[in-house]
Amino acid sequence: MRTSPGICQRKAQYPDEAAALTVAARAPFPLRPYRCELCRHFHLTGRTRGMKLPQFELERRRSAAPR
Ligand SMILES: [Zn+2]
Secondary structure: OOOOHHHHHHOOOEOOHHHHHHHHHHOOOOOEEEEOOOOOOEEEEOOOOOOOOOHHHHHHHHHHOOO
């Protein structure tokens, strides 16, 4: 993923994917961790369209799906 320096500096940085996933799992909206090419840390993005969703998000959607 391409990341602009401005976005990198504005976003929270996480030292590894597990840390980013922990935060994403607590968020009330879908967030996906990705590794930043600039700072080599992880950021979270709300743009999940067309991306592979993390496991907790798949389970959340499965359990929340109306019948
Ligand atoms: Zn970054």
